[in-house]
Amino acid sequence: MTFPPLRDELRGLEPYGAPQLSLQQAPVQLNVNENPYAPSEAVVADVATAVAEAATRLNRYPDREHVELRERLADYLTADGGARVTAEQVWAANGSNEVMLQLLQAFGGPGRTALSFAPTYSMYPEYARDTSTRWVTGRRDDEFSVDVDAACALVAAERPSVVLLPSPNNPTGTALPQATVTALCEAVGDDGVVVVDEAYGEFRRAGTPSALALLGEHRNLVVTRTMSKAFAAAGLRLGYLAADPAICDAVRVVRLPYHLSAVTQAVALAALRHAPELLGRVDALRAERDDTVAWLRDQGLEVADSDANFAFFGRLADRHAVWQGLLDRGVLVRETGPDGWLRVSIGTPQEMTSFKEALLVVLKEEQR
Template identity: 55%
Template sequence: MTLSLNDLPLRDDLRGLTPYGAPQAPLPIALNVNENTHPIPDAVASDILDDIALAIRDVNRYPDREFTTLRESFAEYLGHGLTPEQIWAGNGSNEVLQHILQAFGGPGRTAFGFAPTYSMYPLIAQGTGARWIPGTRQPDYTITPEEAAEQVRTADPDVIILCTPNNPTGTPLGLDVVEAVYEAARGIVIVDEAYQEFAPHDAPSALTLLEGRPRLAVSRTMSKAFAFAGARVGYLAADPTFIDALRLVRLPYHLSTLTQAAAVAALRNSDVMLGMVEEIVEQRDRITATLEALGYTPHESWSNFVLFGGIADPRATWQQLFDRGVLVRDVGIPGHLRVSAGTEAETTAFLDALASIGSAS
């Protein structure tokens, strides 16, 4: 007899849910999950491997529970006068967000974000027992400080997650919005800057707002700009007391010795690793310009992807691109699809495939 989930004593609030996951298919051009499709430069890969080779000699022992060297490396990389005591890290930024929801959310509490936004937020909230409350944005996915503060006061959430640049729309969020939300909130405010490295160089980070705001945290990831998606390393900066709260819920020794070694080596080579960001931004802007020429409606993006509208049947267009060997993402926004900015060759393949389908509706 084949069992189903309904045959197991699953939590009632998890019944009927489906796991998170983008389609995985062995297509030559995969531009659907906002990866950095550039491989790590050979010299950097060799340096990382050297450090892993040294670290593996000690894997019979538990790793440094406080990942001290890695926190020092993140503090140096982020700058802004941050100290290692203000840094936390996990196996991808999703785990970091899960730690926050475990510590400050949970049963009987609520988490809030302005929809549409990263689809994992409600799933992490649900998985940790909190109730997700979606806010709203303007039709162009922006939001004013006044609107944001009013929605926060009305919802009165325990945890607020602000994604900037926002996934899946690419929309930036002004620091004035972050400040307004913080002032209106009684709970924790997380600014998820997973795509910050792809924003304009003069775009200020919410890291500048940390001083004097103990309920504020700024989350980052190595998955995107550092081409480290498979290594699973995310991190955040916050007040040291905030960091202490996360220690209450993390599993012991949660960052492996090998993960720590690889991340420290990558950060040591940050100048080289971030060299590919400029090329990705160039391809993103090329995508935007060509989509406009083809009659589509690309939204402003400060990230490594472009959300574009003007599609009569997104599912059909997705399938036509799939049939041409190009994988993009249907994020569930009517009339829209999202595409990651890849290498020049990958971008050309996507644009050629889209042009071969015909003009926009």
């Protein structure tokens, strides 16, 4: 046997990850949808105090049920989603990535199927692979929307135990209507769970509701969030879900003991204390996104409607050449999704100016 004795389906695979380059290589980094605004000195000071206090108890295990954190997250979700969420409906983990993996561990597995609609988040099939869950993808239409009738027909044919629906979608930024979520929850029924991944939910446009408002109507609905994006806390690694308490109890069965460190819990609670400030740049980022979408369309490019903090644009004859041309000029964007498309995160006004100036030069060169 070849060493190491890796599972056959994992041989030859590369670890997931977007390119991580130094600021010297790419001074303008717009490829992983981070919030470009660092925490203020007041937030940093509160985090430092919270960590110092947690450090006095590092000889003890943390609260494995992270009760206080779940209570504060429930309060935040109630305020943001417009429907009452209780602590018993909330569960948190190390980033929404771990939340998703725990959901697949609990509800996927051998003999079970997970389903999504491409283009979709590129980690989803890896969660399925890692939990030995069969993976099936339907297709989105040319506007990157989900056709409800076709989606329900696919559910009826495949009988998935997990349906993954990013809204806003990554990489396109497309939000799902509540009617689509309701139709899929009803199609799946008690045979599975429907996971609406709202990693970018705080960036949704006015009038775009959160799926949180549907929790009381569908006991098989799970809504996931993260503090990595709007909260400007990608380095914290804190994701969470809201669902029926029975779903939270099921996820608790597969979680590792004491999976959230005392330091993680302390920092997350400090961030929630400063939620208004940390979320204070969201409106500006929304406006910058809308300006960027309009500008890209003015250049003759096709751009998906976005409710996220990024813009997905195409159709480029040679997207890799455009990606490389931007990188050669110090601007890093993401080469993801269908061929011919690129995704740019929304940065500061200065960063977006650098992106636009570089893209104009690259597009002119590509037209020669």
